[in-house]
Amino acid sequence: MLKWTHKSPWILLKIFLLGALNSFTLWAVPILISNGSYVFAGYFIFATVVIDYVFLSKKRVAGKYIIPGVLLLIAFTIYPALFTGYIAFTNYSTGHILNKETAIEVLISNSYQSATEDSAYPARVAKDDLTGEYVFIVQRPNGEITVARKESSATLPRSDITLAEDGTIASATGFKLLTEDEIFEVSDVLSDLSLQAGNDEFFKLVDVGIVERLIKTLEYNAEQDIITNTQTGDVYRPNDRGSMVSDSGEELEPGWQSTVGLYNFQRVIEDERYRKPMVQVLTWTFIFAFLVVLTTFFAGFLLALTLNHPKLKAKKIYRSILIVPYAMPGVLSMLTWRGMYNEDNGIINRIIGSELPWLSDPTLAKAAVLITQLWAGTPYMFLICTGAIQALSSEVLEAAQVDGASPSKIFWKIKLPLVLYSLTPLLIASYAYNFSNFNAIFLLTGGGPQIVESGGIAGHTDILISYTYRLAFTAGKGNDYGLASAVSFLNFAIIAIISVYGFRKSKSVENM
C-alpha cells in the first residue's frame, strides 16, 4: 500500500527530475546520432543510465551525492582537457573544419563556373506532379525547353507549355509552377540546388526566373582519391595534412580535418614565424608570473609588518580600505587602468608630467602590466601575510630580542624566513594562477604591442594563455585551433609541474 508521508514530496520530485532527464536524453540522442556526434550521444546515454541506476537503487548512497558532480566534471573539465590534447595533433583550423567527404563536396560545388559569357537563361521553378521534386524549366536561347532534374535533364516538347504575353512560361503539363512567394519560402533549398543541364553542365537559380548554365571545373575520382581540373588537366592529390595539392604545390581550399602528428609542435620549434614569438611569449610568461609574485609578496609583507603594531589604532580601518582593489571586479579595474595609461594626456602621464607611450612601447607595456598587478595583487598578499605574521610565535621573537638581535636581523633572519615558509604553498598557487592570468594581460594591453615578426598574432606582453586565445579566436589569418591547442598543452604541462611541486610543499607542511 502506498501511503502519503513527509517523504512523498521528495520522492515525487525525484521521479519528476529523473523523468525529465530521461525524456531529454530520449529526445537528444537521436538528433546527436543523426548529426554524427556519436561520442556525445554515447556519453548522454551513459550518464543517464548511471544516474537512473544510482538514484533508483537503495544501496548506492554515496553515489547519489557525488555522481552528478563527477559526470559534469568528466564532460566539461576532463574531456575538454583530453580533447585539447587531441586537437594539438590535428590541423583543426579555418580551412580545415570539415571532414574529408564534405570538404570534397564543397570543393566540387565551389568549382562551378559560368559555361559561357552569356549563360543566364529565363526559367521557372516547378514541382513535378508525379515525384514532387523541384525542377527548373529553362528556355534556352535556341527556343528549346529543358527540364533540369537532379539526376537527368530532358527536352520538353513545345506543345506541353504555354507562354505568357511577356514570353515567359505560363504553364507546363505535368508540373506545378512556383509563384514568386513560394520561391522565397523555400529559397534555402533552391539556392543550394544545382540541376543537370546535360553535357556535364548544370543549372543554378541566380534570381527569381533566371538560372545560370554552369560547368564543373573540378572532378573527384573516388577510386584513385584524386581531383582533376577539367579545364587545365591539373591533378590534385591528398597530402598528409588534410589538403588536396597539385604537383606544382597548389593547395585547394578548403581542406579537411586530419591528424598531423607532431606538425603543430614542429612548427613552434622549427618555423621561424612561430618559434621566435613563442620563445618570447614563454619567457615573458615565466618572468611575469615570477615578478608579480615577488613584487606583490614584498609589498604585501612590508605593509602587513608596518600595520601590525599594537598601538596603531587605525589599523582595522586601514586594512578594510587596503583590500578595496581586491574587492573590485578585476575586469573593470583592468579596463579602468587601461584608460589611465592613455598616452594622449592620460592621468598617469599627467601626474608624472610625461608623454610616455605606456601601451605601445614593449618595455613600458610590460612595466604597465606589472604596476597594475602590483595594485591588484598586493591586497591578497597583505591579507595572507597579516595572517602569517600574527601566527608567528612570540617566544621566538622575544628570544631574539633578548639576545640582542638588531631589527634588520630579526626581519631577514626570523620574520621573513618563517612567513615565507608558512606561505610557500600559497605563493606557489599564486605563481600558477598568475601563469595563466588572462585578464591581467588581455584586458590591459590586449597582449600588445605586437611582435612584428609574428605577423600580428603575438604581442610583447602576451602570456601563453592570451597567445592561445589569439591563435584560436582573433588571429587575422583565421583561427588555428590545432596550434592553439598545442600551446595550451604546453601550458597544461607547465602548470602541472608547478602544482605538483606546490602540492609536495604543502604536504610537507601538513606533516610537520
Next chain:
Amino acid sequence: MTTVHQIIVKEKKMTTSKWFRVLGWRHIVALFSIAFALFPLVWMTSASFDQLGLVSAQKLIPDNIGLDNYRKIFNNPEAPYFMWYRNAVLISLANALLQMAIGAFASYALSRFRFKGRKTTLLTILVVQMFPQLLSVTALFLLLAEINESIPTLSFGSPLALIIIFAGGALGVNAWILKGFFDTIPTEIDESAKVDGASHAQIFFKIILPLALPALAVIVLLSFIGTMNEFVLTSVIMGVTGDPNDLTLAVGLQRFIDGQYDQQWGPFAAGALLAAIPVMLLFLFLQKYVVSGLTAGATKG
C-alpha cells in the same frame, strides 16, 4: 598578544619624534598605500560624473558635474547595459549556487562515506583542480560547435550552456575545500542522529549543512565574484552570436570600450562603477569569511 613592538614602546610618555619613529611613519605608509589603492576607484568615480566624458581632458573634480554618462549608459541600444547587468547577475548567482550545491553534495559523500572509488575520486579531483577550464577554451568552443548542430538552444549564446560548463568545474575547485571543512565536523554528531533514526538525507540537510554555513557562504561569494569576473569562456560562448543582448558586464563593457577610450570613457566609468559597487559592498561585508576562505587555498579567479 605580546610582540617585539610592545617591548620597544613600553615607555609611558612619547615625544613627537619618538611618536613619529614608532607610529607616525606607519600612518604615512598606510595613507600612501591607501592613495594608491583607491586611486583608480576615485578616478573612475570622477570620470563617471564628468559630462565631457573624455579620457584626455578629465580632471579630478570635473568642471561640469552631471549624470549624463549614467543616462547614456542606460539608453544605448548597441550597448544594452541593463541586459548585461541582468545576465551577469543571473549567471553568476545561478553558478554560485550550483557550485556550492555540487561541492557540498560531493564533499558530504567524500567526508562521510567509505565507498569503492573514493580514493580514485579524491585523487582525480586533486589532479583536475590543477587544470583550470580556461586552458581548455579551444576544446570547449569546438565541443559547443558540435552541440550547436544538434541542440542549438543549449549552445552559443545560451546562459544555460555557460552555467552547465562552469558547473563541470565545480568539483575540482570546491570539493577539496569543503571536504576539509566537513572533516572538522565531528562524526559523533551524525552517528547519534543515525541512532535516533535519521536518514542520510536528513543528516546532510538538517545537521551538516547548517553547521557548514560559513564555509558554504564563502564558496557562494567567491564563485559569484569569480563568475562576474570571468572573461574568456563567457566571451567565447556568449560573444560569438553577435547579439549584444547576450553579453555579460565583463564582456560587454570590454567590447564597448575597446579601442574607443576617448569617446566612451565617461559612460564606461559610469557603467563600471555601478557594477563594481555591489560586488565591493558584498565583499567588504563578508570580509571575515572571505579571508578565511582565501587562506584555505582558494584564489581569486
